[in-house]
Amino acid sequence: MASRRDIKRRITSVQNTKKITKAMEMVAAARLRRAQQRIESTRPYAIHMMEFIAGLAKYIEVDPERFPLLQQHDEVRRVALMALTADRGLCGAFNSNIVRLAQERMHEYRSQGIEVDLVVVGKKGAGTFRFQNYDIAATYAGITDRPTFLDAQSLAYRAAELYTGRQVDRVVLLFNHFVSAMEQRVTEQTVLPVQEQVVETYTPDSAAPHMDFLFEPRAESILNDLLPSYVEMTVYRALLESTASEHGARMTAMRNASESAGEMIDKLTLAMNRARQASITQEILEVVAGADALS
Amino acid sequence: MADDRHFLRLEVVSPDGPVFAGDVAMVVVPATRGELGILPRHAPMVAQLTIGEMRVKTLDDLWIRLAVSEGFVKVQFDKVIVLADAAEMASEIDVPRAEAALERAKERLDMLRNGRVPEDEEIDHYRETLALKRAKNRLAVVKKG
Numbered sequence: 001m002a003s004r005r006d007i008k009r010r011i012t013s014v015q016n017t018k019k020i021t022k023a024m025e026m027v028a029a030a031r032l033r034r035a036q037q038r039i040e041s042t043r044p045y046a047i048h049m050m051e052f053i054a055g056l057a058k059y060i061e062v063d064p065e066r067f068p069l070l071q072q073h074d075e076v077r078r079v080a081l082m083a084l085t086a087d088r089g090l091c092g093a094f095n096s097n098i099v100r101l102a103q104e105r106m107h108e109y110r111s112q113g114i115e116v117d118l119v120v121v122g123k124k125g126a127g128t129f130r131f132q133n134y135d136i137a138a139t140y141a142g143i144t145d146r147p148t149f150l151d152a153q154s155l156a157y158r159a160a161e162l163y164t165g166r167q168v169d170r171v172v173l174l175f176n177h178f179v180s181a182m183e184q185r186v187t188e189q190t191v192l193p194v195q196e197q198v199v200e201t202y203t204p205d206s207a208a209p210h211m212d213f214l215f216e217p218r219a220e221s222i223l224n225d226l227l228p229s230y231v232e233m234t235v236y237r238a239l240l241e242s243t244a245s246e247h248g249a250r251m252t253a254m255r256n257a258s259e260s261a262g263e264m265i266d267k268l269t270l271a272m273n274r275a276r277q278a279s280i281t282q283e284i285l286e287v288v289a290g291a292d293a294l295s
Numbered sequence: 296m297a298d299d300r301h302f303l304r305l306e307v308v309s310p311d312g313p314v315f316a317g318d319v320a321m322v323v324v325p326a327t328r329g330e331l332g333i334l335p336r337h338a339p340m341v342a343q344l345t346i347g348e349m350r351v352k353t354l355d356d357l358w359i360r361l362a363v364s365e366g367f368v369k370v371q372f373d374k375v376i377v378l379a380d381a382a383e384m385a386s387e388i389d390v391p392r393a394e395a396a397l398e399r400a401k402e403r404l405d406m407l408r409n410g411r412v413p414e415d416e417e418i419d420h421y422r423e424t425l426a427l428k429r430a431k432n433r434l435a436v437v438k439k440g
Contacts, residue, residue: 041312048308048378052367056341140417149310149380150429154422213371216326216342225343226367229380236310 004279007272011265018261024090025254028247032181035244039178042240046233053230056223059213066220069160069194069227073169079109080117080137080159080168082191082235084175084242085125086144091250094176095124097186101174105188106134117168121155121239144243152236156191159235160228163192175238176245182252184245191234194227302354303335307361307377314382315361321352322375324368333370340370344379346428348436360385362436364429381429388437397430 064070083102085095102125106116117137120126126139138158143151159171171192176184215222305322307315322333325347333340344366351359366379403423406412 038311042310044306044313045308045310045378048369048376052341052369052378055369140419150422150426152310153380153425154419157421158419212339214338214340214342216331216340217328219341222341222343222367225365229367229378232380233310 004272004275007268007275011268011272014261014264014268018258018265021254021257021261025251025258028251028254029181032244032247032251035240035247036178039237039240039244042233042237046237049226049230049233053223053226055213056219056226059215059219064193067224067227068164069192069231072193073166076114076169078115078117078168080119080162080171081105082119082121082155082159082171082173083125084144084173084238085120085122086242086246087123087141088145088246089124090253091246092253094184094246094249095122095128097184098174098176099125099128101186101188102129105172105174117162119158121242144239144246147236147239147243149232149236152239153232155239156228156232156235159192160231173235173238175242176249178241178244178248181248184249187241189234189238191231194230301335302373303333303337304374305351305377306375307349307363307379307382309379309382311381314379315351315359315384318354319351320354320356322377323350324377325349325363326368331368333368333375335373337370337373339372340368342368344368344377346432348385348432348439349377349382360436360439362388362429362433364425364432383433385436388433390434390437393430393433393437396426397434400424400427400430 064072081102083098085098089095102118106118109116118129118134119138119140120129120136121140122144123141126136126141129136140151140155162168163171170190173187173189173191175187175189177187179185213219302318302320303322305315305317305319306313320335324331324333324342325345327343327345331342344363346364347362349361349363351361353359361382361384363377363382364380366377366382368378369376400423403418404420404427407418407420407423412418
C-alpha cells in the first residue's frame with residue numbers, strides 16, 4: 001500500500017490538474033458563447049444573399065452552362081475534400097471524427113477510381129494526416145481560432161479556382177456542425193458545383209415577379225459575382241460552426257475531466273484516511289504490545 | 296404628389312452582422328461603373344458594388360460615411376439593402392488598427408514576392424491582396440472626413 005505521503009502528493013497533483021481543466025472549461029464556455037453569437041450575426045447577410053440569388057434567378061434564364069460555378073462537370077475524376085479541424089487538441093473526439101470521415105471518404109472515392117485532393121484546415125488534422133503519410137494538397141493553420149470572412153474568402157477563392165480550372169470536379173466540405181455544447185454533428189456538404197436548388201427553391205415573398213428591376217451592370221454578371229459570394233458565405237458559416245463546435249467539445253471534455261478529477265480526489269482521500277487509520281492502529285498495537293512486555 | 300414617403304429604409308449588412316439600419320434621405324453607393332445616388336421612390340434595382348466610400352444623408356441633412364468592400368445593393372419599395380463583404384462606419388474605423396493591417400499585408404506580400412516566407416507560416420496571396428485593399432480603403436475614407 002502506498003504511504004500517506006505518496007497519496008498526499010497525488011492528491012495535490014490531481015487537484016492542480018483539476019484547476020487547469022476547470023479553467024479551460026470556463027474559457028471554452030466564454031469562447032463558445034462568442035462563437036455562437038458570430039454564427040447568429042451572419043444570418044441577416046445569408047438570408048439577404050439567398051433572396052438576391054433567388055430574385056435574380058427569376059429574371060434571367062439560369063443556364064448552368066454560362067455559370068462555371070453552377071455547371072456540373074460531366075465526369076467526376078477528382079474531388080477536393082476540405083476537412084475543417086482545429087489548431088488545438090483537448091477537445092474530445094472533435095478532430096478525430098473529421099479525420100476519420102475524411103479517411104472513409106477518401107477510400108470510397110479511390111475505390112471508385114476518383115482521385116482526391118485533401119485540403120486540411122487546422123494544425124491537428126494536418127498533423128494527423130501528415131503522420132499517416134497522406135498526400136495533402138494544402139493546409140491552413142491559424143484561422144480556426146477566430147475565423148474571419150477574409151479567411152473564408154481565400155478558401156472559397158482557392159476552391160473556385162480549382163473548380164473552374166477543371167482541376168477538380170467537385171469540392172466537398174467536412175466539418176462539425178454545431179448542435180449544442182454536448183453534440184456536434186459531423187457534416188458533409190458539397191460546395192461546388194453550387195447546388196441548383198439554391199437557385200431554384202428559395203423564393204422570398206417580397207420578390208414580386210412583376211417587378212421590373214434595373215440591373216447595374218447586367219443581371220448575368222451580377223449573378224456571376226453573387227455565386228462566388230454564396231460559396232464564400234457557405235465556407236464562412238462552416239468555419240464558424242466548426243469553431244463553435246470546437247469550443248463546445250472542449251467545454252464538455254474539460255467538464256468530464258474536472259468531474260473525474262473530483263472523483264479521483266475523493267477516492268484518494270478515502271485511501272489516505274484508511275492509511276492514516278491503519279498507521280494509528282499499528283502504533284496503538286505497538287504501544288500495547290510494549291506495555292505488555294514490560295509487565 | 297400624393298406619395299408622402301420622403302425617405303428610404305436603409306440596411307447595411309456585412310457577414311459579421313448588421314452595420315447600419317435606419318431611415319435616411321439619400322444613399323450614394325460606389326457601383327462598379329461609378330457612384331450611384333439613390334433617392335426615395337427609386338425604381339427597383341440591383342447593382343454591383345466595388346470597394347470604396349458609401350455616403351448616407353440622414354433625415355437631419357447630415358452625411359454619414361462608410362467604408363464598404365465589394366458587394367451588392369438592392370432597391371425595392373423604398374428599401375435599400377446593401378450587402379458588403381466588409382462595411383464600417385467612418386466614425387468607427389480604428390485608424391491605428393487599419394494602419395497595422397495595411398503594414399502587415401504589405402509585409403506579407405513582400406515576403407511572398409521575395410520568396411522569404413518563414414517556414415512555419417503560409418501566406419495566401421489572394422487573402423493578403425484583399426486585406427491590403429480593404430485597409431487602404433478604410434484609411435482613405437477616414438482621411439477624407
